[in-house]
Structures are given as C-alpha cells and as structure tokens.
Amino acid sequence: MSKPNPSKKRKAANSSSKNKLRFVLMFFALLLLICAVGLKLSLFKTYPMQGKEQKLSINYGETYSSYIDQLAVDKKVPFPIILKLYQRFFIHDSMKAGIYSVKQGMSIRQVLDMIANAENAQMNRVLVIEGTTAKQLIAALKKDPLVSKVVTQQSHAQLLKQLNIPYDHVEGLFAPDTYFFDKGTSDQQILSDLYQRQMKILDAAWEKRDANLPYENKYQALIMASIIEKETSVDRELRQVSGVFVRRLKLGMRLQTDPTVIYGMGEQYKGKITREDLRTTTAYNTYRINGLPPTPIALPSKKAIEAAMHPDQSDAIYFVATGNGGHKFTSNLQDHNRAVQDYLAVIRAKKKE
Incomplete structure (x- = not known):
C-alpha cells in the first residue's frame, strides 16, 4: 500500500490557490474595465447637444437625482448610477437655479460641476405660478442668490412705495409667467416688470370687457x-x-x-x-x-x-x-x-x- 505524498498535496494546494488568485484578479480586472467603460460613456462622455452652445435651464428646487434620471430617460447617459455616485462623493452642494451656457465639447462631469455654483449661471429663470400669492413670490426672490436685494427686505408698504405702485396691498399685482433676467438683476426691477405686465393685461381686458x-x-x-x-x-x-x-x-x-x-x-x-x-x-x-x-x-x-x-x-x-x-x-x-x-x-x- 503506497503512502500519501505530502509534496503532491502541497503542489495541488498551491495550484488551487493560484487558480483562485487568478480568478480574483481577472474578476477585478473585468470590474475595472466595466467601470472604465461606464465612466467613459457616462461621466466623461461629451454632453449631447446640437450646435456650439446650448442653454441649460435649472429650475428652483430641482435636484441632481431628478436631473440625472431625466438624462437617462432621454437616453443621454447609459449608467445614471455612476453620475449619482460622483455627485454624492465629489459635489458637496445642491443644484443652483439659473440659465447655464453649455459649450460644445464639455463633458457631462463638467456640466454637473458647473450647475452646482450659481456664479456660473448666465441668466436667472424666475418662475411665477398662477394662483400663488405675492407673499410667496417675494419670499422666492428673497431666497434667490441670483437676485440683488433692494426691496424684498422691506415691508410691503415700503415695497409698494419704492415701486411707485398706487395700491395699498401687494396681492394680485404681478403677472404669473416664466421670466428670464440677467444674473444680478434687482428684485425691484423684477417686481416692477411683473407689475407693469399685469397692468397692461388688466387694462387691455378692461377695455374689451362685457x-x-x-x-x-x-x-x-x-x-x-x-x-x-x-x-x-x-x-x-x-x-x-x-x-x-x-x-x-x-x-x-x-x-x-x-x-x-x-x-x-x-x-x-x-x-x-x-x-x-x-x-x-x-x-x-x-x-x-x-x-x-x-x-x-x-x-x-x-x-x-x-x-x-x-x-x-x-x-x-x-x-x-x-x-x-x-x-x-x-x-x-x-x-x-x-x-x-x-x-x-x-x-x-x-x-x-
């Protein structure tokens, strides 16, 4: 009866260990390759656009998660999870409302970084929803970092005086719509424009009333x-x-x-x-x-x-x-x-x- 050969057992064990190590290395190599491809197709992909420049509108309160999801729905990125992970670990701020200029050749990563800083905005988008109140409008302008503050810090009575509005109450006087103003436009100018527009609408309708x-x-x-x-x-x-x-x-x-x-x-x-x-x-x-x-x-x-x-x-x-x-x-x-x-x-x- 032959005796077990310890040398053969060690060789077999070593061979098995080498196979396992080779498998692990291959697995991680494949994982790295997938990640590299994913990064190239998502994070470092050129932002899809037509022409040399495109305006990107970010609404007040919009989140990175919803924005990235929309990119995926529009089939502009294949791996939205990579963008979300990048935002989570490398962008330590929220999206800032405004109108941004996306240049031809910019990567999606560059766009994600750009919209985290309101200083990068070219114009400010002011959304006034019908049925909301003047108080809500004034509060939104007060919070908007792209609006210069002149009158929204004042009482409503002082605000009306500053705007030369001949009414005693602010409610109803500003026209709902979506507006675009230059970055840094004052709240006084914005409210004055919205008031003038509402009065033109009211005057025209009053002239043609039943x-x-x-x-x-x-x-x-x-x-x-x-x-x-x-x-x-x-x-x-x-x-x-x-x-x-x-x-x-x-x-x-x-x-x-x-x-x-x-x-x-x-x-x-x-x-x-x-x-x-x-x-x-x-x-x-x-x-x-x-x-x-x-x-x-x-x-x-x-x-x-x-x-x-x-x-x-x-x-x-x-x-x-x-x-x-x-x-x-x-x-x-x-x-x-x-x-x-x-x-x-x-x-x-x-x-x-």
Missing part, C-alpha cells in the same frame, strides 16, 4: 380674477366659474367661496376649513361678508383676468367639485345638493379603495 358687469373698477375685476384662479385649474371652466360669481353679485347673494376664507385665515390655516372658520368674520370670509373681498387673494393669470371680463351666459349660480376632476354647475339648490351628495359618494368610494 357690458353690465358688477365691478366698480378694474381693481375689482382683478379681485374676481384671483378668486376664479383659485377655484379651478381647468381652463374650460374659468368662464363658467366667473359666470356663477357674477350672477351671485347681481342677485345680492354672497359668494361663499372657500379660497377667500383660507386667504383671510393667513398662517392659521393648517390645510382644512372647519365650520367655526366659516362662521368667523374676517374681511375675506365671503360666507359672512357681502360682495367681493377688499383685495385679490392670489396672482391671477391672463386667462383668469379674461374670464372675469367675459363670464359665461348660463343660469348656474352653484358649483361643486365632482371628485373626478372639474366641477358640476347647477342653477338651483336642489340640483346643487344632489351634486354635493354625488361628490361625497365619490370621495367615500375612493377612501374605501
């Missing part, structure tokens, strides 16, 4: 436009909502619109209106006061201003949400109550789901 509207002046029409703006986001309903409120004013009915109540509550509003809120008298509670509130309650769009000047000619004096988008318009209380019950049924069904 006859027999229940407004004493164009400012009251602006107040109505702001209420219409807050009541519906469906364009085809703007004139219908306007018609309901115009007919209510003519009939001496109270407007009874929740957005005015919410505006009057100010910071006390926590996302829900109670019966007590509806019973509490404020200058804006249209369940308790007659006619229009004293000022607009939001920044109305051109479409809402046009609707205030041209209400529909139906006989509806009530409307309520359907629960599925849009509203149900009715001409009598019985039909309105039925529409309310239909809405509540839809809400209950959705809660069960």
Whole structure:
C-alpha cells in the first residue's frame, strides 16, 4: 500500500490557490474595465447637444437625482448610477437655479460641476405660478442668490412705495409667467416688470370687457380674477366659474367661496376649513361678508383676468367639485345638493379603495 505524498498535496494546494488568485484578479480586472467603460460613456462622455452652445435651464428646487434620471430617460447617459455616485462623493452642494451656457465639447462631469455654483449661471429663470400669492413670490426672490436685494427686505408698504405702485396691498399685482433676467438683476426691477405686465393685461381686458358687469373698477375685476384662479385649474371652466360669481353679485347673494376664507385665515390655516372658520368674520370670509373681498387673494393669470371680463351666459349660480376632476354647475339648490351628495359618494368610494 503506497503512502500519501505530502509534496503532491502541497503542489495541488498551491495550484488551487493560484487558480483562485487568478480568478480574483481577472474578476477585478473585468470590474475595472466595466467601470472604465461606464465612466467613459457616462461621466466623461461629451454632453449631447446640437450646435456650439446650448442653454441649460435649472429650475428652483430641482435636484441632481431628478436631473440625472431625466438624462437617462432621454437616453443621454447609459449608467445614471455612476453620475449619482460622483455627485454624492465629489459635489458637496445642491443644484443652483439659473440659465447655464453649455459649450460644445464639455463633458457631462463638467456640466454637473458647473450647475452646482450659481456664479456660473448666465441668466436667472424666475418662475411665477398662477394662483400663488405675492407673499410667496417675494419670499422666492428673497431666497434667490441670483437676485440683488433692494426691496424684498422691506415691508410691503415700503415695497409698494419704492415701486411707485398706487395700491395699498401687494396681492394680485404681478403677472404669473416664466421670466428670464440677467444674473444680478434687482428684485425691484423684477417686481416692477411683473407689475407693469399685469397692468397692461388688466387694462387691455378692461377695455374689451362685457357690458353690465358688477365691478366698480378694474381693481375689482382683478379681485374676481384671483378668486376664479383659485377655484379651478381647468381652463374650460374659468368662464363658467366667473359666470356663477357674477350672477351671485347681481342677485345680492354672497359668494361663499372657500379660497377667500383660507386667504383671510393667513398662517392659521393648517390645510382644512372647519365650520367655526366659516362662521368667523374676517374681511375675506365671503360666507359672512357681502360682495367681493377688499383685495385679490392670489396672482391671477391672463386667462383668469379674461374670464372675469367675459363670464359665461348660463343660469348656474352653484358649483361643486365632482371628485373626478372639474366641477358640476347647477342653477338651483336642489340640483346643487344632489351634486354635493354625488361628490361625497365619490370621495367615500375612493377612501374605501
């Protein structure tokens, strides 16, 4: 019987160890190759564009994650995870809103680095959303690093005086839209431009308004436009909502619109209106006061201003949400109550789901 040869066992073990080491080395070499290819195709890839220069617009509040995801959706990068890892470990700041100039030949890495610094922006994009408030607009300008601060640090009364605006309240006076200003433009210039634009829109609409509207002046029409703006986001309903409120004013009915109540509550509003809120008298509670509130309650769009000047000619004096988008318009209380019950049924069904 032959005895085991220790030398052969050692050789076999060494051979096995060498094979394992070779496998590990090959694995890491392949991994490095994949990473290198991934880096070249993603991080160091030339930013896809047409022409020698392209403007890149970054919105306020936009994140690197969403921006990189969009690059992947647009098939501009094959490995978005590499870009996200680079941003996480090498870019220690958030994206800065503005308009950036991407030059031909820049890599995606260079673009990612560029948009982390507001100093690199060529222009500033100022987005004013219809239905938001003047207070929100002023707060956004105050936070914007590309806006020079002149008037937004002042009280609203001082701001109006500085802008030579002949009204006592800032609400509703600035036109919603997307604007582009040079980097460093003052808040005074921006607000002045937005005010002048809103007044041109209002003046033009007032000149072409329907006859027999229940407004004493164009400012009251602006107040109505702001209420219409807050009541519906469906364009085809703007004139219908306007018609309901115009007919209510003519009939001496109270407007009874929740957005005015919410505006009057100010910071006390926590996302829900109670019966007590509806019973509490404020200058804006249209369940308790007659006619229009004293000022607009939001920044109305051109479409809402046009609707205030041209209400529909139906006989509806009530409307309520359907629960599925849009509203149900009715001409009598019985039909309105039925529409309310239909809405509540839809809400209950959705809660069960």
